[in-house]
Amino acid sequence: MTINFAILGAGRIGQVHARAVAGNENAVLRAVADPMPDAADAIAERYGCDVRTIDQIAGSSDIDAVVICTPTDMHADLIEQFARAKKAIFCEKPIDLDVARVSDCLEVVAAEDGFLMVGFNRRFDPHFMAVRKAIEEGQIGTPEMAIITSRDPGAPPAEYIQRSGGIFRDMTIHDFDMAVFLMGEMPETVQAISSVLTDPAIGPLGDFDTASVIMKMASGKQVTITNSRRASYGYDQRVEVHGSLGMVAAENQRPVSIEIATANGYMRPPLHDFFMTRYIDAYANEIASFVSSLTDGSPANPTGVDGLNALLLADAAVESVRTGASVRVKVG
Amino acid sequence: MTINFAILGAGRIGQVHARAVAGNENAVLRAVADPMPDAADAIAERYGCDVRTIDQIAGSSDIDAVVICTPTDMHADLIEQFARAKKAIFCEKPIDLDVARVSDCLEVVAAEDGFLMVGFNRRFDPHFMAVRKAIEEGQIGTPEMAIITSRDPGAPPAEYIQRSGGIFRDMTIHDFDMAVFLMGEMPETVQAISSVLTDPAIGPLGDFDTASVIMKMASGKQVTITNSRRASYGYDQRVEVHGSLGMVAAENQRPVSIEIATANGYMRPPLHDFFMTRYIDAYANEIASFVSSLTDGSPANPTGVDGLNALLLADAAVESVRTGASVRVKVG
Amino acid sequence: MTINFAILGAGRIGQVHARAVAGNENAVLRAVADPMPDAADAIAERYGCDVRTIDQIAGSSDIDAVVICTPTDMHADLIEQFARAKKAIFCEKPIDLDVARVSDCLEVVAAEDGFLMVGFNRRFDPHFMAVRKAIEEGQIGTPEMAIITSRDPGAPPAEYIQRSGGIFRDMTIHDFDMAVFLMGEMPETVQAISSVLTDPAIGPLGDFDTASVIMKMASGKQVTITNSRRASYGYDQRVEVHGSLGMVAAENQRPVSIEIATANGYMRPPLHDFFMTRYIDAYANEIASFVSSLTDGSPANPTGVDGLNALLLADAAVESVRTGASVRVKVG
Amino acid sequence: MTINFAILGAGRIGQVHARAVAGNENAVLRAVADPMPDAADAIAERYGCDVRTIDQIAGSSDIDAVVICTPTDMHADLIEQFARAKKAIFCEKPIDLDVARVSDCLEVVAAEDGFLMVGFNRRFDPHFMAVRKAIEEGQIGTPEMAIITSRDPGAPPAEYIQRSGGIFRDMTIHDFDMAVFLMGEMPETVQAISSVLTDPAIGPLGDFDTASVIMKMASGKQVTITNSRRASYGYDQRVEVHGSLGMVAAENQRPVSIEIATANGYMRPPLHDFFMTRYIDAYANEIASFVSSLTDGSPANPTGVDGLNALLLADAAVESVRTGASVRVKVG
Numbered sequence A, B, C, D: 001m002t003i004n005f006a007i008l009g010a011g012r013i014g015q016v017h018a019r020a021v022a023g024n025e026n027a028v029l030r031a032v033a034d035p036m037p038d039a040a041d042a043i044a045e046r047y048g049c050d051v052r053t054i055d056q057i058a059g060s061s062d063i064d065a066v067v068i069c070t071p072t073d074m075h076a077d078l079i080e081q082f083a084r085a086k087k088a089i090f091c092e093k094p095i096d097l098d099v100a101r102v103s104d105c106l107e108v109v110a111a112e113d114g115f116l117m118v119g120f121n122r123r124f125d126p127h128f129m130a131v132r133k134a135i136e137e138g139q140i141g142t143p144e145m146a147i148i149t150s151r152d153p154g155a156p157p158a159e160y161i162q163r164s165g166g167i168f169r170d171m172t173i174h175d176f177d178m179a180v181f182l183m184g185e186m187p188e189t190v191q192a193i194s195s196v197l198t199d200p201a202i203g204p205l206g207d208f209d210t211a212s213v214i215m216k217m218a219s220g221k222q223v224t225i226t227n228s229r230r231a232s233y234g235y236d237q238r239v240e241v242h243g244s245l246g247m248v249a250a251e252n253q254r255p256v257s258i259e260i261a262t263a264n265g266y267m268r269p270p271l272h273d274f275f276m277t278r279y280i281d282a283y284a285n286e287i288a289s290f291v292s293s294l295t296d297g298s299p300a301n302p303t304g305v306d307g308l309n310a311l312l313l314a315d316a317a318v319e320s321v322r323t324g325a326s327v328r329v330k331v332g
Helices: A012-022 A037-047 A054-058 A072-084 A099-111 A126-136 A158-162 A172-183 A280-296 A304-323 B012-022 B037-047 B054-058 B072-084 B099-111 B126-136 B158-162 B172-183 B280-296 B304-323 C012-022 C037-047 C054-058 C072-084 C099-111 C126-136 C158-163 C172-183 C280-296 C304-323 D012-022 D037-047 D054-058 D072-084 D099-111 D126-136 D158-162 D172-183 D280-296 D304-323
Strands: A003-008 A027-033 A065-068 A088-092 A116-119 A143-151 A189-195 A210-216 A222-228 A236-243 A247-250 A258-262 A265-268 B003-008 B027-033 B065-068 B088-092 B116-119 B143-151 B189-195 B210-216 B222-228 B236-243 B247-250 B258-262 B265-268 C003-008 C027-033 C065-068 C088-092 C116-119 C143-151 C189-195 C210-216 C222-228 C236-243 C247-250 C258-262 C265-268 D003-008 D027-033 D065-068 D088-092 D116-119 D143-151 D189-195 D210-216 D222-228 D236-243 D247-250 D258-262 D265-268
Touching: A003 A012, A003 A054, A003 A280, A012 A027, A012 A037, A012 A065, A012 A280, A027 A037, A027 A054, A054 A072, A065 A072, A065 A280, A072 A088, A072 A099, A088 A280, A099 A304, A116 A280, A116 A304, A126 A172, A126 A236, A126 A247, A126 A280, A126 C258, A143 A172, A143 B210, A143 B222, A172 A210, A172 A222, A172 A236, A172 A304, A189 A304, A189 B189, A189 B210, A210 A304, A210 B143, A210 B189, A210 B210, A210 B222, A222 B143, A222 B210, A222 B222, A258 C126, B003 B012, B003 B054, B003 B280, B012 B027, B012 B037, B012 B065, B012 B280, B027 B037, B027 B054, B054 B072, B065 B072, B065 B280, B072 B088, B072 B099, B088 B280, B099 B304, B116 B280, B116 B304, B126 B172, B126 B236, B126 B247, B126 B280, B126 D258, B143 B172, B172 B210, B172 B222, B172 B236, B172 B304, B189 B304, B210 B304, B258 D126, C003 C012, C003 C054, C003 C280, C012 C027, C012 C037, C012 C065, C012 C280, C027 C037, C027 C054, C054 C072, C065 C072, C065 C280, C072 C088, C072 C099, C088 C280, C099 C304, C116 C280, C116 C304, C126 C172, C126 C236, C126 C247, C126 C280, C143 C172, C143 D210, C143 D222, C172 C210, C172 C222, C172 C236, C172 C304, C189 C304, C189 D189, C189 D210, C210 C304, C210 D143, C210 D189, C210 D210, C210 D222, C222 D143, C222 D210, C222 D222, D003 D012, D003 D054, D003 D280, D012 D027, D012 D037, D012 D065, D012 D280, D027 D037, D027 D054, D054 D072, D065 D072, D065 D280, D072 D088, D072 D099, D088 D280, D099 D304, D116 D280, D116 D304, D126 D172, D126 D236, D126 D247, D126 D280, D143 D172, D172 D210, D172 D222, D172 D236, D172 D304, D189 D304, D210 D304
Parallel strands: A003 A027, A003 A065, A065 A088, A088 A116, A143 A222, B003 B027, B003 B065, B065 B088, B088 B116, B143 B222, C003 C027, C003 C065, C065 C088, C088 C116, C143 C222, D003 D027, D003 D065, D065 D088, D088 D116, D143 D222
Antiparallel strands: A143 A236, A189 A210, A210 A222, A236 A247, A247 C258, A258 A265, A258 C247, A265 D265, B143 B236, B189 B210, B210 B222, B236 B247, B247 D258, B258 B265, B258 D247, B265 C265, C143 C236, C189 C210, C210 C222, C236 C247, C258 C265, D143 D236, D189 D210, D210 D222, D236 D247, D258 D265
16 A cells, blocks of 8 residues: 655755655655745655645645645644645644644544644654663663753754744754653643853844753653753754663764774764754654554554643743743643 | 871761771871760771760860761761861761751851861762863863752661651752852752652651752753662762853763673663762762861862752752742852 | 666665665666566566566666676676676675686776776775774874674574685675775785684584684784674674774664663663664665766776785685685785 | 781882782781882881891791782792792782793792782773673673783883883783683684884884784684784773673773763763773782682682793794794693
């Protein structure tokens, strides 16, 4: 069984998913849509597919599934349009920056009995998957605490920051989802602090570049997240989960793993400096999971509710920074 | 110049310091005091010193310095007694569990122009010292965030817990001091969460065994601390400091560093399972620093104020757990 | 510019190269040949190419280049046939197990002004490439000693062993080539020892499963190689080069890099257990290098002479085992 | 039971052993002898013992044991003198540079029923001990191959080199002993190569600074040793043993284990740069083993025969370099 795909949005992340679709044995890339003709043409030529409009794709009988890679403010509308068009939907995170809009959108998907998978790519990183597998196998006993480190090599441009929803909804949201993914439980309270330390341009935009979060679950389990928009040594992405019997951690990844020893000491090269090389396997696995669900009838994972939950945690963090208090998370 | 020492308290930590004093080229252990004759005799025999009472030691003209290793509730009284007796004082942390009592005690020391060093042994660990040195040398630029992990192999007995002042004043206090030591700045706000996850006997005592803390400084710098009274794989003691140019971290320590590879994977032995072997070099360096200060006239470091500051941070954490709010730290 | 390929031989290594060709932007897989119709059909279907006979391919005007993946005893004949047919040739190592046959074959290639690249895939591993780059950049000064470790997860079947030319010509040959690749100089003398330790079936075949080699160059530089046909923990492939200023080493590779710590210690998963996953990037880079040479006119690298040199070192090792003496390498 | 010691020779290694004796609970340092009064006085003052002549020590009834730390050419004579004086003897390696002289000396010890332990300190390094323990416990199955790396930070002075017996008898001898210690079997054949690469002053002295050795045992087990008199990054001391079930390796040791990550990559500090800090625990364990043997009546380990065996391997390596052939080791 082969799934026929269209990509909506031919920017950077659209190219990533086009490559993943093209490389999947059970998928064929049939069409791409983008208001910028050059961007759409580049994908069309590279992978031998058509350029169509979004509405054409919604009406195409040769398309089974769409990958939504547009700007965030179009996500919810497109999800609703394609749920109604009876296409399987893979949507990049977030569904929307507004919780109410996300809820409405998910109701439409449910009413249409739609298939929606949300793009939390890190769940498909082989190393993080192995961490979760070790937990599920009981290798560390009952989980007690997760410690998640996420540091970007550098801050995005101001234009991006302005529309991002802020560090908690844009960057920490991956870590909020990772916390739920690893611990298998939704936090009950969130406390957060944030600072502007790496880029003075960020403060005037009302955003932050450095953040720390502690969260507690009803069971007493705890999660710690630390974030920065700066990491000179590369893309710093670690998780560490402690349980009653021990600890499991995923190490950072580097493109080449050599070591050079001189009178100055032992030196290993920097980490990956870009999320697309760091998570190249994760993106391929993610599309493979989407395709598998469609071919074998298994449910989407992560779901729209996962997307909503991560956003609820982000909103709680924003409120905690504002009030200085522990914030109880709304139920998703 | 040789410093003549007496040890007050011949228990476990008294033995550690007796060994460090005996091994120091510029120190001589002259006397030991303990209400338990067997304990005092053991040290006296091992190192060839006298057994005396505390009052005898205070009145001994052949004693230059004392190391206070008694139960915590005697610390402040002994500091005052020996400040008045014009002996140099090394006191195990904490000075007292009550901030007001600590302040009063430090006033007495100041009034007597006394010499008081407080026993935060981790400042003298070669690896943590090297972390601070790297920061001071500017290798990571301006520090922005410290992440401190401290997990004990197992919980102490209930009797100890009851008199400990709770996890924040007993265990996290080392990490609070480490935060100030590494970042060179006192946090302004503290937020903490705590749980009972590892030992059900701890809850009924009003204490916790698992804690996470986030702190923010006036400069916007951040500190994260995670603690547990359980770590199956040994004594987990890590620090990691991020700055504008990079990161410096101290690795965990194990008694033997071999690796065994089989069909199950690559295995390295557990970490040290006891603070006395983990910090054996730190204890020797700590006494060496005390002796150096006395012989070359440099000030005590860490001071009584360092002890007070760590306690203020612990009190703020306790209050944050109680109120669920961010707590502003009192000025020490 | 696009290079049109045919694959000769649709077995395991043929599939590896078919995948690499299909994934290369400047290459198109046009045809595959194999006496087993099922094997050829599988590749043809997977990548959308034709099944043709070897002679058809030699006569096809739409084929620019061939990848020879047949059994070893056909290599030299096919190289000669396709050199005469004016196709660019990529041939899996070895060209032949007999030095004289290799020399004759290379003469034919030269006479036809042919393009021949030999498949020493490890030269294209990103980690080994980074080691060589560090050496070329002078990071370790003048190279003095290379230490090469190569251990297979398990021995191949007896049928393979019988036609392999023995451990030195089949397995160590990669390490002989790596020695020349890294040190930039051909060894002058070879001494080797070999044993049957892992698989008693190997001895009766006149072969060995465990070997150590030391080699010395005219400059006094030294190389050490250790080999085994058994490594329970996976595919052990390390190089380490020492120079006047320091050392550079490539670490082993594992599919997932997590660490699990329990009361038993710290455990990391085994290494890759198969050369095709271990060297997946190397195979892609290797074909990319072949394609690049053809499109930009740069010379083949490694060349037929590299293939011959590695075989000369292997023959010297065989003779050293037989005589117990240091063997001077013939000039290639 | 307390063992009363004298140290013969108050140079660098004498000071190391004086410190180890003084720090041992069951040992007392009573006397030191050295033709240089200043050297002897320094030890006498530091540890509160007498300065005596060698003959006085041989005749002292208050001395149970001697530690021979003199120049090598006095070792055998002193062993014989103190065996006849009925003192327990710890002698630094080597007993002598001449096999016949060693054999004669061991006969005298045997005739006097003397107690002689030879100072192969590396056997007492905690990490190498743990490697051997893992082998003895069967964790790697039947051992098949040992790979020993030994690189000094820098070459000793020419004066030392001249009297050292050459690199194989002075430096590799530790690795020869380690091979027997780890594999539990004496090699049968030795092949070696050597070069002058690091220090042009060494060649005119008839010695080498770089060496590689391969050895084979009757059982087919193999050992590889690589040596250099230069290692910019510190004292490089590794062993790795492969067996039927896996591999065990001892990692290098550094004084501080921190890691600094910047845009240049991840940097760890150099290794120990001096054998006395690298092996400080080994020297203490070594004297403790000597004392234990004397107090509990267990045999000396390593013995004089171990010293002889290592010398026989060194002589075989020298001959292999001379002849270019595999050399069969004489039976010790």
